[in-house]
Amino acid sequence: MSEIPTLINQVRNKQPLIHNITNQVVVNFTANGLYAVGAAPVMANAIEEAADMANNADALVLNIGTLTTVQVDAMIMAGKAANKKGIPVVLDPVGVGATPFRTDAAEKIINSVKLSVIRGNAGEIGHLAGLKSDMRGVDAVSQANNQEVAIEASKRLGIPVIVTGVDDVITDGQEVFVVHNGHSLLTKVTGAGCLLSSVVAAFLTTDGGLLEASTAAVSFYGVAAEVAAEHTSGPGTFQTAFLDALYQLNSDVVKDTIKLETYTVTAKEA
Structure with missing residues (x-):
């Protein structure tokens, strides 16, 4: 995607204001991460x-x-206010399926608000779409193929989804983008997924289309994790190095390092 460097630079130049109604565990990390990316x-x-x-x-x-x-x-x-204004809305259904209250809340939001995209792991997204998954606390335990979950979930929900994991999948059920960048240390830092949802929201304020902007955000995030991992010895130093990478990462490095697969779901698969 040749427009990825352009979208990265647009976020930094625009400095979009991202309103986060988020969980108390990740507030500080999310705020610092958005500042590092160039958003507010x-x-x-x-x-x-x-x-x-x-x-x-x-x-x-x-x-x-x-x-x-x-x-x-x-x-x-x-x-509803965001919908009326016409700005992007991203849902991060953390731990959906772990309790009835959490599941009911996510479903209430989906039914009440027009969402631009939902970002979660395979277990969370699969549960929202009525696919079989197991939950442990707020961490999903699922062996499902991320691409299959993402495509089917997007079709069932009628909303574009981002399923993150070893490979990250962005799809509207028809067009599919698979990002193979990232690092396992992201799973050792609380709030890494939550911050990604906010970074996606920042990229959705650019001139890119919804899938293209989401893919640019996920790619940028994954490459930053790889860069950070080269200068770290564990989760503590990785968290600091990751914020630095988000801040310092050159858009051309992302363009040269991105590992991206794209395809369209065939009529037979649909």
């Missing part, structure tokens, strides 16, 4: 201001990692 974070969970903040933002992220009933209401209010 705001965290506003209060129901009294959620919609107003969405009206001021360039994109909205809804993350159910540590949700409450009041927070779900705030998410829906913000989501």
Whole structure:
């Protein structure tokens, strides 16, 4: 995708304001990560201001990692305000399927807000779409093929999805982008997936199409992880090196390092 360097530079030049209604475990890491990418974070969970903040933002992220009933209401209010304004909305259904409350909340959001994309692991996305998966806490335990899950889930939900794992898959059920970049140390840092959802939201504010911008975000993120891993000895130093890589990574390096597979689902497969 030749436009990836352009989209990276657009994020840095635009400095989009990303409104995150997210979980309390990842607030600091998400904010610092967005700053490193070139975006500006705001965290506003209060129901009294959620919609107003969405009206001021360039994109909205809804993350159910540590949700409450009041927070779900705030998410829906913000989501409807974002829809009215016409800005992207990204859902991160952290741990969906682990409890009925968490699952009901995710379904309520999906039914109430027009989402641009849903990002999660195979277990989370599969559960949302009614595919079989097992959950352990907020971590999905699934042996399913990420590409199969992503394609089927997007078709069933009628929403583009990003399924992250060893390989990351971005699809609308028809066009499929598979990113083979990344590093296993991402799984040792709390909030790495949550930050990715916010980075995707930042890229969705660019001139790229939804799938192209999402793929650019995931590719950029994966290459940054590879660069960071070269200068680290474990999760602690990796987290710091990763933020540095997000900040310093040259768009041309991403273009030269990206490992991307693209294809279209055939009529027989559909």
